[in-house]
Amino acid sequence: MELPASLYVPTDGGSPVATGYEATALTIGPWDPGLQHAGPPAALLLREAERAGGIDGGQTVRLAYDIFAPVPVGPVQVSATVVRPGRRIELVEAVLSAGDARPLMRLSAWRMRTRADGAAEDRPEPHPAAAGWQDSRPETAAFSPRRSPTTGRWSGGSPPAASTPPGRRRPGRGRSASSWPARR
Numbered sequence: 001m002e003l004p005a006s007l008y009v010p011t012d013g014g015s016p017v018a019t020g021y022e023a024t025a026l027t028i029g030p031w032d033p034g035l036q037h038a039g040p041p042a043a044l045l046l047r048e049a050e051r052a053g054g055i056d057g058g059q060t061v062r063l064a065y066d067i068f069a070p071v072p073v074g075p076v077q078v079s080a081t082v083v084r085p086g087r088r089i090e091l092v093e094a095v096l097s098a099g100d101a102r103p104l105m106r107l108s109a110w111r112m113r114t115r116a117d118g119a120a121e122d123r124p125e126p127h128p129a130a131a132g133w134q135d136s137r138p139e140t141a142a143f144s145p146r147r148s149p150t151t152g153r154w155s156g157g158s159p160p161a162a163s164t165p166p167g168r169r170r171p172g173r174g175r176s177a178s179s180w181p182a183r184r
Contacts, residue, residue: 018077045107049094052080062110
């Protein structure tokens with residue numbers, strides 16, 4: 001079987017306010033061969049939202065998807081409008097429908113203007129996650145759980161264990177957590 005070259009093929013089936021596309025076999029989801037996985041229509045909505053944006057070279061900074069109904073494999077229409085225009089920030093909404101005017105998915109995307117000169121910072125700050133385990137601070141005894149030598153009870157920090165004992169675990173059976181004494 002030869003796979004299609006793209007997820008969607010542009011069609012002439014759109015309206016003056018919407019762009020028409022034909023979904024290919026690459027968009028089929030795992031649950032039903034007649035329905036799309038949500039990823040391809042989400043990418044299509046983002047593409048149309050970025051095209052409709054009024055800020056040249058703007059960057060999309062926040063996405064919110066609403067999935068109202070399953071999207072069928074076949075012809076779809078996407079319309080995109082700028083809900084809140086602005087010079088520095090804008091809100092763009094894109095809606096996907098199929099066959100009728102009922103929306104199946106919606107994207108709300110906030111877009112921002114980038115730096116005017118397009119230059120990156122000379123020396124960006126290092127990412128905080130770049131430090132390895134060896135750069136971590138050692139734990140102090142005041143914050144680690146410990147057992148009192150006189151009473152044998154835990155005298156600080158987390159309890160020794162708060163989960164289901166190994167002998168009581170059964171797959172598919174939900175149980176509340178219980179605690180049991182730690183082994184010595």
